[in-house]
Amino acid sequence: MKAAQVKQYNKSNIAVEIADIEKPAVGAHDVLIKVSAAGVNPLDNMISRGEVKMIVPYKLPTVAGNEVVGVVEEIGDRVSKFKVNDRVFARLPLNRIGAFAEYVAVDEDALAIVPEYLSDVEAAAVPLTALTIMQALDVMEAESGKTIFISGGTGSVGAMAIPISKAKGLIVITNGSAENRDRVLELGATRFIDYKTEDYSEVVSGVDYVLDTLGGKETEKQMSILKKGGKLVSLRAMPNGSFAKRMNLPVWKQFVFGIAGRKFDKMADKYGVSYNFIFVKSDGKQLTEVSNIFEELKIKPSIDTVFDFDDVNDALDKVANGRSKGKTVISMM
Known part of the structure; x- marks a missing residue:
């Protein structure tokens, strides 16, 4: 699968590299998601610059991206909350990021069902x-x-x-x-x-x-x-x-x-x-509460720019240097 990786920490270069890597393995409590959209955040650039390694010491190379939306393609043996074809979103666990990829494996406890009225791009602006x-x-x-x-x-x-x-x-x-x-x-x-x-x-x-x-x-x-x-x-x-x-x-x-x-x-x-x-952690239970609030109030996230996956570095640069009136999102579709 295609994935955008942080290869090394660099304070002056936030660019990631697109590589072909194996699909992630699916553990007993994991859900394999086919990624449809990913939110882009200042945190993604902070990780590339090595600014959060005191909090989360990533082993490089690592697939970048903290915020994901997609469809469940496979579930682990002990998964009980989700089924194949569910549309889900998450702030990925701190030690298992990787939203900038065609697939990501996520512990089910990090996930929630996407409110029906939101598009994939809109949903990508929500979890983190x-x-x-x-x-x-x-x-x-x-x-x-x-x-x-x-x-x-x-x-x-x-x-x-x-x-x-x-x-x-x-x-x-x-x-x-x-x-x-x-x-x-x-x-x-x-x-x-x-x-x-x-x-x-x-x-x-x-x-x-x-x-x-x-x-x-x-x-x-x-x-x-x-x-x-x-x-x-x-x-x-x-x-x-x-x-x-x-x-x-x-x-x-x-x-x-x-x-x-x-x-x-x-x-x-x-x-x-x-x-x-505050440094935000994954929490599927809280995200489900968020989803319920959004369903009730029909909140529409503000989207600034949507980039294709091949333009991931333009998206990261936009977040780092561009004025924004909303969220920057990568579309995998």
């Missing part, structure tokens, strides 16, 4: 981002009726985070560019702040939770709008010791990340809040 939101809300221990600020909510992350947070009973505040105001409010935000005319740190205060999608200097600004005891989860700042413990990383890595993230822990202490970092 949606699970990121679900797991961030879990880390926050978010409670219905409380308030969450989602920074930069007009992008593809916000398009998932806002309706999922609303479905969980949260009051959503977000900011972004004014031309997206109506769309964001329709997604379920209660309040929208135009970042060009208002500074959210001056007009928002006392929120219970923050989902930080921006990082940099914005992380501390977002801590300042939390009430005492509030919780911030960042997608863009720095892993810390509590993150490493939650990921069950070796003790020495917990120590290293504890030092690396100390700046943010101290910052959080200054404001009387908590700081956490």
Whole structure:
């Protein structure tokens, strides 16, 4: 089969190589998927640059791609949740990525059935981002009726985070560019702040939770709008010791990340809040909950560009360097 492989870590070259390799073996709990589409994410480029090898030390070469949609072609002897011809999607397990290929074998516990109303390309935009939101809300221990600020909510992350947070009973505040105001409010935000005319740190205060999608200097600004005891989860700042413990990383890595993230822990202490970092894991049960939310609300993911598989490196470059109004997807069909 054709597959796009990361051959070596290279900070200055994110290109993958298309090669002919054997179809993956199917274990007792595995499902063999004929891939129809794959989402392309900044994480894919981070892996190629070696930026996540402290979290997941991949043995190279490895097939790239974290987010997959396809049809079940074969099931293992002990698979009980899926059958041949089911249309499924997943954020692939951290230690078994490989969405950029004609076939991928996936543990059934990572999978969920695709909502019927979504096309394969639309479905490819869902698992990784949606699970990121679900797991961030879990880390926050978010409670219905409380308030969450989602920074930069007009992008593809916000398009998932806002309706999922609303479905969980949260009051959503977000900011972004004014031309997206109506769309964001329709997604379920209660309040929208135009970042060009208002500074959210001056007009928002006392929120219970923050989902930080921006990082940099914005992380501390977002801590300042939390009430005492509030919780911030960042997608863009720095892993810390509590993150490493939650990921069950070796003790020495917990120590290293504890030092690396100390700046943010101290910052959080200054404001009387908590700081956490998220690195999304596969979870078929959570993804099924996402699928049910999508079926109920008929959420349509925003798609920016669809690339053919042979143009996988153009897709990776688009994610790394191109302005985007939605998800970049590779179509295998």
